[in-house]
Amino acid sequence: MKLTIYYDGQFYIGLIENISENKYKAYRYVFGNEPKDHEVLDFVNKNLFDFIKNDKHGGIPIKQDKVKKINPKRLQRKVAKELKKPSISTKAEEALKAEFEIRKKEKSVTSKRLKEERKEYIRNIKVQKSKNKHKGR
Incomplete structure (x- = not known):
């Protein structure tokens, strides 16, 4: 499991990446203003x-x-x-x-509806x- 916190221009967002049961799952949590x-x-x-x-969604299957x-x-x-490259991975983007x-x-x-x-x-x-108009009301 991996938690990455990044700034998207408006809010700080936590990206949680998890691999379990041969499935890749990514979650997005909004912290709001700069979290302590x-x-x-x-x-x-x-x-x-x-x-x-x-979580309700299954995730993306991966081969190990x-x-x-x-x-x-x-x-x-x-x-x-x-650590030098941008924080969001392509798999995380796909899952999100x-x-x-x-x-x-x-x-x-x-x-x-x-x-x-x-x-x-x-x-x-x-x-x-x-x-009502027709009846004269």
């Missing part, structure tokens, strides 16, 4: 596990390669290189986009007004 160290620590200690446990023993110096160089698309579809279905109900309501009001 103790706020991040409280989130990690108290809320992080519940945040991940309440055999883990090869790596030279410690090479590992150190790799870590330094990773997939989750966003699912939510977008759910939202569009409900918004279409609400629009149709509103149109029907307005139509009923117009019909009622015309009936």
Whole structure:
């Protein structure tokens, strides 16, 4: 599990990347304005596990390669290189986009239904007004 906190121009966002059961899952948590160290620590200690446990989406399946023993110096160089590059990985972006698309579809279905109900309501009001006019009220 990996937590990366970055600034997106407006808010500080925590990106949680988790690999479990051969599936890659990414979660996005908005901290708001610049979080203090103790706020991040409280989130990690108290809320992080519940945040991940309440997940509805399956994640992206991954195939795991055999883990090869790596030279410690090479590992150190790799870590330094990773710290220099931007924080969001492409897999995390894909997972977040997939989750966003699912939510977008759910939202569009409900918004279409609400629009149709509103149109029907307005139509009923117009019909009622015309009936009242016809009756001379």
